[in-house]
Amino acid sequence: MVGAARRRRGKTSRDAISDWKTKGLSMKAIPTKARAVIIGGGVSGCSVAYHLARLGWTDVVLLERRQLTCGTTWHAAGLIGQMRASQNMTRLAKYSADLYAGLEAETGIGTGMKQNGSMTVALTEERRQEIYRQASLARAFGVDVREISVDDVKAMYPHLNTADVKAAVHLPLDGQCDPANIAMALAKGARLNGATIIEGVKVTAVLRKAGRVTGVTCEQNGEVFTIETENVVNAAGMWGRELGASSDVTVPLHACEHFYIVTEPIAGLSQLPVLRVPDECTYYKEDAGKMLVGAFELEAKPWGMDGIREDFCFDQLPDDFDHFQPILEKAINRMPMLETAGIHTFFNGPESFTPDDRYYLGEAPELKGYWVAAGYNSIGIISSGGAGMALAQWMNDGEPPFDLWEVDIRRAQPFQRNRAYLRARVVETLGLLYADHFPYRQMATARGVRRSPLHEHLKARGAVFGEVAGWERANWYARPGQEREYRYSWRRQNWFENQKEEHAAIRSGVGFIDMTSFGKIRVEGRDALAFLQRLCANQMDVEPGRIVYTQMLNPRGGIESDLTVTRLSEAAFFLVVPGATLQRDLSWLRRNLKPEEFVVVTDVTAAESVFCIMGPKSRELMRAVSPDDFSNAAHPFGTAREIEIGMGLARAHRVTYVGELGWELYVSSDQAAHVFEALEAAGADLGLKLCGLHTLDSCRIEKAFRHFGHDITDEDHVLEAGLGFAVKTAKGDFIGREAVLRKKEAGLERRLVQFRLTDPEPLLFHNEALVRDGRIVSTVTSGNYGHHLGGAIGLGYVPCKGQSEAEVLASAYEIEIAGMRVTADASIAPMYDPKAERVRM
Template sequence: MNVAPDFAPKTASLPSHAEIVVIGGGIIGCSTAYHLARDHKADVLLIEQGRLTGGSTWHAAGLVGQLRTSASITRLLKYSVELYATLEAETGLATGWKQNGGLRLACNADRWTEILRQATTAKSFGLDMHLLTPREAQDLWPVMAIDDLVGAAYLPTDGQASPSDITQSLARGARMHGAKLVEGVTVTGFETAGGAVTGVVTDAGTVTCAKVVVCAGLWSREIGAMAGVSVPLQAMQHQYIVTETVAGVPSRLPTLRDPDRLIYFKEEVGGLVMGGYETNPKPWALNGVPRPFEFSLLDEDWDHFEPHMESAIARVPALHYVGVKQMINGPESFTPDGNFILGEAPELRNFFVGCGFNAFGIASGGGAGWALAAWVADGTPPMDLWVVDIRRFAGVHADPAYTLERTVEAYGKHYAIAWPHDEYASARPRLASPLYGRLKDAGAVFGSKLGWERANWFADPAASGEARDIPSQGRANWFGAVGEEHAAAREAAVLFDQSSFAKFEIRGTDAAAALERLCANRVARAPGRLAYTQLLNPKGGIEADLTVAMLADDHFYVVTGTGFRTHDGDWIRRNLGAGDIACEDVTEAFATLSLMGPNARAILGAVTDADLGSAAFPFGAVRVVTIAGHAVRALRVTYVGELGWELHMPARAAADVYDALVAAGAAHGLRLAGYRAMESLRLEKGYRAWGADITPNDTPLEAGLGFAVKLKSDIDFIGRAALEAQAKAPLAKRLAGFLVESPAVHLVGRETILRGGKPVGYLTSGGWGYTIGANIGWGYVRNADGVDDAFLAGDFALVVAGETHRAALTLAPPYDPSSARVRA
């Protein structure tokens, strides 16, 4: 271990109270303190265990790219660029910011398709991105060889910065706006009361506070654990070199990413910085980060770095003859899914986290600090930040072994081609349905969601070839099998195992009133009724999309998506209020089978004596029926647009119920189906997916879900005032469907929507509709002056991987059983 000299911590007096305590003096902590003080005039104290810029910040490479697959993350990165361009003028401290642009190379056809999709995404998100020939790329980067290039993408607003200088400038800005920063103080614990944090205990005394923000980088996991908060991240070794002067390298040389060779470059005083992301990374500090380590480095590992060096020499032949001034081997904190972590911890109120930046913390620093500060100050995020929300994780991520294995894979895929529908392979299986073995024997090809194994599609066990996903930028190997499952749902019946659904039971004499205040739709009508509803935030944005079954006057059963278990459970508990009411997570206690299709009633009727007629069992009803000797909660609801029931049973009963349904279904064309078929089915019916088509940034009125909102009642609910105000003016955006019939087109989401040739939005989801024989995309059409029927009657097209295709707009479900086209 190498230790940099002259970084001895300073001592300073510690105040006994602050409104908000920020822990960590790297770029994220200083940015958060800066924005809290500047934008929210908050009483802020930042505590740093060593010196400012310690941890991962001081040794970061400093590349600042902006484009990500998420619009929200891209917006945060764009904000960083805007802030870094003006920060020096505000604070008087140089930042080393240089807007020299960024190049991304493609060396094969699949990578080029990825870049074409990225170019479309850039246009959708308002970024200026240019597609270049190899020769044009070389004109910008004259020292590279281009014999293997297919093409390149160039973002002129990307750049690079000095991480330590930017952090010090942010720190000075925070002080200028009233924040206090104290170095040389170590956090040793927390004080809590009533489920909320009330103080920070340090080796220099205790600071009482209203809120805590942990921005401690590598140390965030152990600091969170002091408060009982799970922060799933893992330190990974990351190496780069700094070369001597390279002839032909100008000072304004763009940054360069060469993902097919797993390497990146930036200019540094006439030389080059070069690093990369190996597919066999090395995790570090499995038993905790040693102290002190704020300004330390790991030993050089040239053997591990050698493949990067070979790739770099092939790309920049001049490196054959150039010396290396320094190798940096510094740990960075990575997460199990490659996105960073922001937000309020579900385990403890007023305890916020900002960490796990996966080696793009400098690029994220300005925007992440701005967003986290707003979240801390207002109690809600300033935009849709689900992709980085700490509540996207669950109990499985509290297991260090699971987080380690998945994070190693995520690091190794940092520069991998972004295949549509790609799945992680590590740390599996972890959570499995009681039917896992039966489904596997039936040919299930599983995906993973929040630790759960879920059948994505079914291969024929008797057919030749492997039952696995084969990555493709076009139609994948499972396309035909999914089409058959899709057709069975429309023409006969299918059975989905959805045991991974998150499930909650809410009980108590105050449960009905609390849920009516929490839910946008009527949910407490009468026992035996089921409601589809959204949970809204005070701005009217959709925080959750779920079903609520009223089992008794004081007993409700809530079902939501697998991936939203932590988020939705936390939102419900925080907003139920006081009284005789309790919320219990019963996810593992109940298995779920969804029987869907025109023959569903005949199949279900063969295994139960219950009256399944529409009079006795209408849509939106819940009944307890007996199947194979077990009591089953049957919910008459559908997410595929066909007759069907969700069947919820004790986990121990799942095998018996499954066997009975499969046996009865043999005479009615029953097939097993997976989540890929469910996706295509729901696209055809226009059913919204939370996290994609509907988010906290979208209201039910904008999403076309006004039918599920009780505005005509006199019942108050969270978000009602915002919806009433919105209803008085033209909507600035509306969700619409788009159809493109060409089978050569492949919609995956984020494609640009054009009206009259001008961008007016982008797709939030997309795929193939097997019944209607067309590509289907859903996305918001935007217009500041209002999106009325006349605006929607315009001439629309979609930009898909750089090509423009005419598209038919529809507000209605593309699939109408009364006039469906022949299945392709």
């Protein structure tokens, strides 16, 4: 920029915030009791306080160590964008936008809220696919979004170089705001509804007893106070990890440096939509005749490795113009008028980022009454309105208002609070906000933390690994000479044919899948049976050796967990859950354990490896490695028993997630390598093929097996999910039973349906718009390619109130993919092996 010589550091925060005491937030006496104590006075904490107060929680206290907004909120860019990657994240963002639009009228504090719209442009065909898919999803949930032409882009943004723009979308109700004043308005709204907000108070400890919060100690002007409370909210932003760690609560986040520039006034510059150019990692916001240019660079700079100093307040970090220079060069090319504009402010401030680029919400599994609302990954302004509403309702009702698993704190793994891990990971996660959000995209940093005993064996045989909950898992196997890396695309990726071959092996031969990442839990003790009978919807009182597929329900009949339970003995049960939900499932079990029940819940995940032997030739393979009897008579479907295998022992569970004859082998970790070698040697003559998780998913979706977190969540009623066969209301009382009986009486309002695209070329992943008789009615919950069925397969909920199955299936269905509608066949029964004959071969 010609005006670069005029570059200077940004104005101090106090210029931006004004005099906080004039807003009615002067010092107050610290109460001795409260229903909830919120720690942190940024936009997140203020939103939680506002929404709790609106729900009638008048004895809410928000404590801020320095001044409201002094951490991250004050320097946020204030972009309001409703288009998100999933239904409920879009729902929360839309709520925030609607809330902020009315805050000024409610509180009298100007929020700077302008619904001047936003525009995202694509410079590549792959990005066009992405933004069009996002537009379809947003449209399915009532967001006003339009695909626009390059000429439209130029008309809206005459200063923009559009020579290489391929496509764009426009959201007319998006916009921008003043972040600090949004927080101040929320704080005033909270206070008007009875909440107490006190600045200059540092929380020094969260008190606890018998596994739950009992209060906090805090310090004001050198004096120590104690507040009794049963609810604490960690809304401490970039201090959230350390605050959580002081209570043995895992809140994995780390601060990064985040940069933007603000130009000097530019002649003739008028109000423009917010502009995002994700292919160049940049966003643009016009404000008062100046242009703000910000970035989410692909390689970020972690900050605060040695902690955040005690007096950090409205501070910014040293300039690093060299780091920002590549972004600025692209910005000048994109908007040539910047070349002659002077730089008024070069800003660098810290913001917190999480390992998966999603924020944290909900009650921590380690400590009852400890709630978290932190780690917003630079989208805290648009997220906090909805997140505050959702958390307040969760605290008030004892359950979330809808499925929030995507941001649930229970997804965090204990090892992720490791600072070396976080420092390595957030180098990547800052840039993920604007990176291509390709399906199956894998993290590149902080890998290899959790590995199966077979990791090196599988790596030597061509495994290409993905990561879930820190576990390295073989997603697909490269052929000899084939590169062992993903080539990402919205179309068929470079492993598509590999998956096809693996899929065929499971359908016609025998395949091996390493599923050691399964979560494994022992529930045992005098009252173990009664405990599981109360938590599980299926009948748990079965003979030892029986495997029961079941769900754990919430009082609404929604699905909290999808699992198998094997009865090992009269007083011992073995639970198998997805690796990603292990912490959630452990928390649900422990939270529902009554004080008088003698039950021990133990995570035994690391103790055993799990090998899936699946396919019509799996019995032959098992007979080749074991002298035991694997006939239907001796080892029927749904049973488990100890077997000899090679020169070791294993527990063989006859179950399947791919819809074929097969066994899951639970092998002591010390014997895992030996058992694998025995299987591999015996399988050579049978054509045993190593298969990855992508193939597991393509097989399960052909069989219409549900996937927790996509097809079934705590928001989805077990009967509408088509899982009524696993619910036994006659067994007696269990959590969710009354909701099941009510639904049976009232009838279903929607049902989960399987779809197959009639055109074999397009692909389904999830979140595509589902069209019934020409009208969008919902979205695809999960999708993959059905190689045996010859097309992309998806699952999705269809409204069906007062309708029979025949009426549901009589409709014409299409699925909207990046703006194009593709005809789809529909089925309520599984399209592959609807009578489940193959699993009982």
